[in-house]
Amino acid sequence: MRYAMAIDTKKxxxxxxxxxxxxxxxxxxxxxxxxxxxxxxxxxxxxTMLEFRSERCNHCENAPCVRCCPTGASFTTEGGIxxxxxxKxxxxxxxxxxxxxxxxxxxxxxxxxxxxxxxxLVSEGQNPACVDVCPTKCIYFGDLDDADSEISKxxxxxxxxxxxxxAGTNPHIFxxx
Amino acid sequence: xxxxxxxxxxNPGVYPVLDVWGWEISVYLFLGGAAAGTLFFAAIxxxxxxxxxxxxxVKNAIHFVPPALLVGLFLLFLDLHHKLNVWRxxxxxxxxxxxxxxxxxLLVITPLSILWWLSYHYSMVPRWKRSERWLRKIxxxxxxxxxxxxxxxxxxxxxLGVYTGILLSAFNARPLWNSSILGVLFFVSGLSxxxxxxxxxxxxxxxxxxxRKFDLGLIGLEIFLIIHLFMGLLSGSAVQIQAAGxxxxxxxxxxxWLMVFTLGLIVPAIAEVLEMFGTRVNKLVVPLLIIFxxxxxxxxxxxxxxxSSF
Numbered sequence: 231m232r233y234a235m236a237i238d239t240k241k242x243x244x245x246x247x248x249x250x251x252x253x254x255x256x257x258x259x260x261x262x263x264x265x266x267x268x269x270x271x272x273x274x275x276x277x278t279m280l281e282f283r284s285e286r287c288n289h290c291e292n293a294p295c296v297r298c299c300p301t302g303a304s305f306t307t308e309g310g311i312x313x314x315x316x317x318k319x320x321x322x323x324x325x326x327x328x329x330x331x332x333x334x335x336x337x338x339x340x341x342x343x344x345x346x347x348x349x350x351l352v353s354e355g356q357n358p359a360c361v362d363v364c365p366t367k368c369i370y371f372g373d374l375d376d377a378d379s380e381i382s383k384x385x386x387x388x389x390x391x392x393x394x395x396x397a398g399t400n401p402h403i404f405x406x407x
Numbered sequence: 408x409x410x411x412x413x414x415x416x417x418n419p420g421v422y423p424v425l426d427v428w429g430w431e432i433s434v435y436l437f438l439g440g441a442a443a444g445t446l447f448f449a450a451i452x453x454x455x456x457x458x459x460x461x462x463x464x465v466k467n468a469i470h471f472v473p474p475a476l477l478v479g480l481f482l483l484f485l486d487l488h489h490k491l492n493v494w495r496x497x498x499x500x501x502x503x504x505x506x507x508x509x510x511x512x513l514l515v516i517t518p519l520s521i522l523w524w525l526s527y528h529y530s531m532v533p534r535w536k537r538s539e540r541w542l543r544k545i546x547x548x549x550x551x552x553x554x555x556x557x558x559x560x561x562x563x564x565x566x567l568g569v570y571t572g573i574l575l576s577a578f579n580a581r582p583l584w585n586s587s588i589l590g591v592l593f594f595v596s597g598l599s600x601x602x603x604x605x606x607x608x609x610x611x612x613x614x615x616x617x618x619r620k621f622d623l624g625l626i627g628l629e630i631f632l633i634i635h636l637f638m639g640l641l642s643g644s645a646v647q648i649q650a651a652g653x654x655x656x657x658x659x660x661x662x663x664w665l666m667v668f669t670l671g672l673i674v675p676a677i678a679e680v681l682e683m684f685g686t687r688v689n690k691l692v693v694p695l696l697i698i699f700x701x702x703x704x705x706x707x708x709x710x711x712x713x714x715s716s717f
Contacts, residue, residue: 249415266416272409294579300507301495320495321488323427324506330580330717332425335418340489394717396644397579 241368248360288401440597443568568594671700
């Protein structure tokens with residue numbers, strides 16, 4: 231079992247519905263977000279390109295946040311989802327420093343917080359909130375180890391990239407380009 | 408041309424610029440480094456049999472160490488966002504986490520420093536406490552076992568001193584910090600702060616002159632390490648070259664080269680050379696500048712490191 235997400239940058243329109251759905255589903259306090267949208271414009275007229283990317287924790291296979299955690303509060307659970315055990319977190323913020331994607335933040339209640347791939351939904355067989363809410367259906371989620379899953383097929387057939395491959399983190403969010 | 412607009416990200420302390428570690432961490436690293444340097448000199452002086460020739464470094468500078476370590480630990484505690492969980496540092500050990508190494512090292516070195524202090528300064532324990540038999544027993548034990556204590560302190564002081572830099576350098580995500588030179592640089596800087604304090608406070612002319620020479624050597628070593636830190640960054644990947652740029656024309660250029668390099672290293676080195684050749688320089692100049700430079704080094708590296716990213 232290896233959960234992964236694929237986000238189709240050709241279909242994403244940057245509406246930030248995923249951000250709102252995440253904030254509401256996970257009751258993120260005002261002024262904080264677990265996900266965000268990057269709009270990247272490149273080139274010189276007339277040779278230009280525009281890319282929208284819905285971004286969040288990459289649930290890295292080689293997760294620096296898990297390795298630097300002094301108490302084991304940051305851990306990788308079954309299926310490769312990186313989580314934070316709030317009851318073990320001392321709030322030292324080392325994991326916030328360690329993330330090349332700046333995907334973590336300190337929750338006002340004192341613990342490190344970030345995207346959980348909506349683990350509470352996924353463990354019941356549902357999709358993360360951002361996947362279901364997307365109006366263009368550009369976010370795919372599933373088990374990469376299952377060759378017949380939609381995500382396996384789309385990652386296999388479409389051209390894709392991961393963010394900051396040079397950081398050596400082996401992310402599990404793929405951006406279809 | 409590339410233009411990036413980020414929609415929806417608003418996490419304070421993380422976006423747009425990472426600023427989650429503040430002055431508490433910088434001062435903690437400074438106090439840890441200075442304490443490590445002082446303990447290192449005390450242990451090595453004792454092991455080389457220079458207890459009487461170097462009274463300040465072996466016996467007296469230790470007065471500062473337990474308070475510095477305790478204040479440092481308190482600052483680390485202040486930095487925690489979930490303070491009630493602090494005990495969890497000591498119910499686990501993670502080999503790959505510098506924070507864990509630091510917490511355990513401090514747990515070992517703080518009592519060692521108190522034992523060293525007791526072994527020389529039991530007479531300073533308040534009279535009403537001296538009647539406690541267990542305290543006298545511990546004190547007698549530490550006097551008898553100074554050699555074992557010295558070896559343990561020597562080892563743990565190096566671990567502590569190097570750790571103060573490794574805490575930062577273990578982060579691949581912050582290209583400025585991601586250099587092993589920081590461990591050695593912060594340890595040498597801690598030794599230099601300690602050497603400056605010893606030469607200031609020592610009543611022995613021999614000890615003052617010796618630690619002036621030590622400090623000059625340490626300043627030279629620090630300059631060498633700083634040059635190598637930048638050489639390493641500039642010959643690194645794009646993000647590391649960018650990180651070096653923060654100090655080479657970027658926003659930290661003036662503060663680093665003026666406060667750390669000139670005022671914290673070059674000026675005290677000149678003052679020490681002048682003193683060696685008999686010119687009288689106010690006794691406070693060298694220690695104050697070295698302490699200032701050491702503190703600024705940590706503050707600037709901690710802040711600049713958080714600005715540097717992929």
